[in-house]
Amino acid sequence: MTANPSACVVIIGNEVLSGRTQDVNVNYLAKRLGELGMPLREVRIIPDVAETIITTINEVRARFDHVFTTGGIGPTHDDITSECIAADFGVPCEPEPTVWARMAAHYPPGGFNVARQRMATMPRGAVIIDNGHIAPGYSIGNVHVMAGVPAIMQLMFETLATTLQGGLPVVSRSVHATGVREGEIAEGLTGIQARYPAMDLGSYPYFRDGVSGVAIVAKGTDLAAAEAAIAEVTALFETLGAAPVAGEPG
């Protein structure tokens, strides 16, 4: 719909696929990428399996302007993201001098062991995302490699974000009405969507405390268009005798 650059997120880790961990990285990145004008277009959640990682990254880095990965850059046997990304780019995975020196100085004698040395080993050409964290993420080409732990991922992303060239921020306006059902407004909504083709009009039923209704959200890069579309939705709600309220249900 817009010329904004596109983003894809790849969550690498068995813990999300096994149900051990409720992922929260997608939601954080989705919001922030929208704000940066680099809307999230697709997410893959894949296991710690080298062939799957290599194939997935090669596919999505060709299809999207930016790829953000989380997970698999720690010191343990299942942390294989860096080797896989090196394979994708056809480069060696080798010590990154700045990180290696920093980590060697950080640990007590013997502490910078073989396992930790893997965290200082990156695809040749990687540019580290340097926020002072002892084991940083990095970018190579259009692939940005971050940790899986949410607090660390967020620090890495915010450092990275200052260097990314986004587009127009995605903005939204919304309205909701209790007692309305999607099936009653669907046809009217189709007409409104057709009049605002650059807007993404979403319809979301809600059920809370025994009360049901529908919230409509207009998203796009044109605030005036979002406001105009939501004004039409508000009028549509009113034709049904409902009492629309601006925003989403609280």
Place this chain on the structure above:
Amino acid sequence: MTANPSACVVIIGNEVLSGRTQDVNVNYLAKRLGELGMPLREVRIIPDVAETIITTINEVRARFDHVFTTGGIGPTHDDITSECIAADFGVPCEPEPTVWARMAAHYPPGGFNVARQRMATMPRGAVIIDNGHIAPGYSIGNVHVMAGVPAIMQLMFETLATTLQGGLPVVSRSVHATGVREGEIAEGLTGIQARYPAMDLGSYPYFRDGVSGVAIVAKGTDLAAAEAAIAEVTALFETLGAAPVAGEPG
């Protein structure tokens, strides 16, 4: 690692990609599919774009034994999952007689409008997931099509689950130790993983209330192997002077 059937989940909906909605369907399905012995191997989160839905479903239904979709089967303009899946299977999308008759009887005169009729329109050959809900999900081939609203998705899935042929349930055992860092146990853990190749050994650092440590989880279909692997991890923690505790940190 096992002969268990594989599962893929496809979340269809702009609301997760825009950050409006924190997805919880993946976590629910991940846990339940593991219990059913049909482990979740990959997740795709894709927008309400016909070409993307068609391409994605055709790819994953060839790669995995079962595909579970959520979202896009309501009455509004952005609910296009059924047309896309019909295209994938090369069949018409047409009124499903049982659902059509039920919905026609359910609504007051005029209430079963064009928008709601779309919810009774499915790919030819679809087998409805019938739990009495007015607008059901359905299966076609190895693709199982469910609603996006979590409460409704869960009802559909549990009805569907009684008909699925799973494999050996995935079980897990775990141990954690405060004060230990991943980098100290990574080499020992690599050796343990090598001795239990059918187990999936995961390492998860934690940080809570100012305390940090590592939890190790062994997952697989062989409980005795999971217990033996975790016994070795417990011994590894003890060699570091730590006090390992069974289970994950509460």
